[in-house]
Amino acid sequence: MARRLREQLPAGSPAIVAGQIVRPSVTRPQAPEDVLAGTIGAAIVAVRRTGKHILIDLTSNHVLEIHLRMTGNLFVIPDVRFRNAATRAWFEFANGAGLVFEDPRALGKMHLREAGYKPALGPEPEDMPFEQFVELVRKAPRTPAKLFLMDQARIAGLGNIYAAEALFAAKLSPGKPLAEASVRKLRALHQAMADVLREAKSSAYRGYTDPGHFGEGENYPAAVYDREGEPCVRNCGRRIQRIRQGGRSTYYCPACQR
């Protein structure tokens, strides 16, 4: 997302000349006017991603932090006047283009931070050495594997879907602590976390929940997520089960994942 946004931004970083927080709840607990005050008049210096957070560096010595949650979307349109009804916040550049934050369910967040701000996140799977992963596992001897993977303070970037997929790939039970897993399976999981995120970020799917792909039969890339009752893709003869963990659904193969 951060990369796509970078590619869409107008060249020469025109200043932001106007903006509106259409839905005040997106900046809560910050006041919409405070976010606008640090944004309007500034230009964009860089767009970065860390974990699930998008960070937009501004010349005002602020950082605009955006979390898309599930249904959020952030992009540049050539003419800000053509923003649509799901727009929760927007900014207009000096050339008339718009940076638009859309989010039908309005769960996404936008906050103004000081320069140098860093979200409290664990390492990204892509640049986490195996030894560091093992050390993190060792510090959570009783936490069920799936809850461990979804804890952003431990490891950044995996949500409900990708955690389930990585565990399936590594043949690990979502309910058992990783501290009890073999080194071999931990290695597989370490690799799977990076793989699953790389695929999710690839242009092919733009995330498993992209409207054009989600739940669409053969195009649907998830092996277990939302597949309760379907036969395991490994043809082990069992069906995918759904259990409840931390208030959310976990999908897994009871035969393959032990």
Place this chain on the structure above:
DNA sequence: TCGATCCTGTAG
């Protein structure tokens, strides 16, 4: 460790 909360579209 658990549930409620936020928010709305969609599935039932």
Place this chain on the structure above:
DNA sequence: CTACAGGATCGA
């Protein structure tokens, strides 16, 4: 019509 989905945060 109600239940549920998602991620993060908060309070019991």
